[in-house]
Amino acid sequence: MGRYVIRRLLQMIPVFIGSTFLIFFMVYALGDPVAALFGDKAPDPATAARIRHDLYLDQPLWKQYLHYMGQIFQGDFGTAFNGQKVTELLAAAYPVTLRLTLVAIVIELIVGVTLGVVSGLRRGRAVDSSVLILTLIVISVPTFVTGYVLQFLFGVKWDVIRPTVSPDAPFGELILPGIVLALVSLAYVTRLTRTSIAENVRADYVRTAVAKGLPRRRVITRHLLRNSLIPVITFIGTDIGSLMGGAIVTEKIFNIHGVGYQIYQGILRNNAPTVVGFVTILVIVFLLANLLVDLLYAVLDPRIRYA
Amino acid sequence: MTSMEIKTGSAPSSRSGGDDSGALLDVRDLHVEFHTRDGVVKAVNGVNYNVSSGETLAVLGESGSGKSVTAQAIMGIVDMPPGKIPQGEILFRGQDMLKMSNEERRKIRGSKIAMIFQDALSSLNPVLSVGYQLGEMFRVHEGMSRKQAKAKAVELMERVKIPAAKDRVNDFPHQFSGGMRQRIMIAMALALEPDLIIADEPTTALDVTVQAQVMDLLAELQQEYNMGLILITHDLGVVADVADKIAVMYAGRIVETAPVHELYKRPAHPYTRGLLDSIPRLDQKGQELYAIKGLPPNLLHVPSGCPFNPRCPKAQDICRTEVPPLVPVTEQDGTDLPGRGSACHFWEETIHG
Structure with missing residues (x-):
């Protein structure tokens, strides 16, 4: 029984990685989060670029994902747009x-x-x-x-x-x-x-x-x-x-x-x-x-x- | 009433009914039918038999001859509906069980009359330990505690010679071999030392060596507790060893009754003769084995007259019109043959001819 549980838990790792990457990919592919952050107003390009840099959004997607995963395992799920911690x-x-x-x-x-x-x-x-x-x-x-x-x-x-x-x-x-x-x-x-x-x-x-x-x-x-x-x-x-x-x-x-x-x-x-x-x-x-x-x-x- | 009793037990006038006076179980003119969408299936059509304490009655017949349904009617476990018992009496110690309340019958089941089923693997609950299933008998009928019941279960398992009973009491049915499982079934039936045990083909699912062990065990325990035993089987070999008397069933009727050895020596019904002739014998090695031609009748449409007539080598016109009653069989000179009866128009020719 113990071995079975361990095996199952290990099997969860690839499932977890695969599914979270898919979610990550889909959500970010949907639209520009920085644009969404500003709502109806168009953001100032310099400010937008700074925010992009701060949020790792200027990096390639796989790097963003790795960074996000790293943060999750440290208990940091990021911050919602209204400034509340997720x-x-x-x-x-x-x-x-x-x-x-x-x-x-x-x-x-x-x-x-x-x-x-x-x-x-x-x-x-x-x-x-x-x-x-x-x-x-x-x-x-x-x-x-x-x-x-x-x-x-x-x-x-x-x-x-x-x-x-x-x-x-x-x-x-x-x-x-x-x-x-x-x-x-x-x-x-x-x-x-x-x-x-x-x-x-x-x-x-x-x-x-x-x-x-x-x-x-x-x-x-x-x-x-x-x-x-x-x-x-x-x-x-x-x-x-x-x-x-x-x-x-x-x-x-x-x-x-x-x-x-x-x-x-x-x-x-x-x-x-x-x-x-x-x-x-x-x-x-x-x-x-x-x-x-x-x-x-x-x-x-x-x-x-x-x- | 033209049919006769197999053995006319003394009238059960006294309620107490000591073990030796009269039959323990007396089935009289029992009918069981099932109401299905296709019509009424007449599974049992006027069965009479009785068993006394310490006696073994073997009920013999093909699949669908009504032997199991009769047993289930005695136990009171026929599904009603679709089952129905339109007439008949089942006297247990002189009291008609068919007139009892459900609660009275429930109390008899398991404690006074117990049943051993054919396929122990499917008849035992797969998700409960055997100890629990055995102990349940004591907990329900005798109000024992869980702990006492478990101790009793171990005792029972030792009684039916299951090795290392103490270690195995918490095992589940699928962890036992076929023979051991059947022993557990026997132990369960035996738990409350019932007066009567009905064994419905107890050895069919087992291999031959284990069959012998299980039958020996059953016979031994029956002797020890002086129980009545109804042994339902289609195995003539098993019957010869343990039974005292035999009732042969065909299409829901008893066609012949006899003490065990007499039946083998001189059958008084063509069907019984056919059954005996179809046993493989060493001295007829190499010859083609005899088989009764045809198939058992469809119980939705039982043939008119004697139900065996389409398959009977001796069938005459009368066999197609008149149902033969179970009549006493006598010697040629008219002397009684106690316990013998045959439901054949031509029994005299069959036994003496």
Whole structure:
């Protein structure tokens, strides 16, 4: 197991280098960051040249990249256009997104798995069909529609919650955005669990568990669910990765100052240091989340052993 | 009711039903059918058999003859729906289990009647340690703690002769060999010392030497605990060694019953004769092996009359119209042959001819 983890961590290095270089390349290829810095006004050529020199922008791209990487490993992600350190932005945005992710994942797991188990055990009956139709609707409706509709209904019309989230983003205010964010994944979790349960319920070991005289509840939770959740966990794991990447649409709708919001602003203003800094961290989060899923596999299924 | 009982046990009037008075398990006129999209599959059509403590009944038949479904109906693990038991009784110690509540039946499963399944690899839960799966019996039925249950699990594994049981109790099913896994299945069935064990082709997935070991172990443990055993198999060799009596099934019916050695000596049904003739024999080396022609009937459309008639070398007109009841088989002079019965219109010619 230890060797496997080390090998995987080493494999991350080329992936990390490759993906960050691509991001770096694309962001800088998009436009002149110095021009973007001055907004609509045209910069004084001498000032522009000085800024270019200060920011290493007069160097070839590969040198810029190496320099940037060197700085990152010293903990310096550069400075955003408004003079804020990117690290500060990261420190402010990540806890918010983390909380939002947590709310979304908990909802996905509890509601998704429960619905999946119920419909999987009653395959082909009314409950199953209605759950299937419901998930189909949820999958088909884009997030910005559900987001705005729920925000309008709960926040404006019925006045149950605040329509937008305050800057501290406490858990209470993140519940509705969490639901909106979870909805699509929740539908997938439900369907995945349902299929898995419906397949495993006919398995021989479930029959054995029944023949042992175990109560139905125990058969389902200990024997059936444990086996059926393996694919679901994989999905949830990768979903954590993508949710941590910030939900640009959801965060925008509810004015949550998380990762997605920052990236959105960064892209909008061609604010290269912010975008590259955030996406670099995202790459790491994604890689780690994937490793975690693979390790979790071995915990859930003893037949999988990593040498 | 034209069919007869295999062995008329004394009427189960007393509820306590001591081990020796009357049958432990008495299946009466059991029907099981499955309602599928293509129609009603009649898997079991009026099966009667009984088992007493310490006795081994072998149920013999091809795939799809209803032997496993009968066993599952006894265990109460037939999926309903699509399964349905339209008529019949399953008396366990004189009480009809089909009339019991689900909770009452659950308490019998595993503790009073246990089942050994065919393929131990798929029948054991792949993600739980064998110690956990064995211990679960004690934890659920006897309320033991996790620790006590594990100690009991080790004891059980030693009981079925698994080497280094203590070290292996936390291993997972895939880490055991096929024979060892089947021993674990046996240990699990044996855990609460049930009165009756149903073994559904316990040795089919094993190689021949291991088959013998597993069967010997099963027979030994059965003797020791004085359990009733229903052995479901299609292996006539296995049956000869351990069974006391045999019920041969075909298309969801019992076509012949007999004490084990009598069946081999003088079969009273053409189907049984066909089965016996298709055993490879050393003295017929080099000759073509006999096979019963045709295929087992589709249970959606069981042939009218005797279900075996399309494959029977002796079939007459009556066989195509009338279902033969299971009638007592006697000697030519009319003396009783206890425990023998045949569901063939021409049983007399078959056994004596």
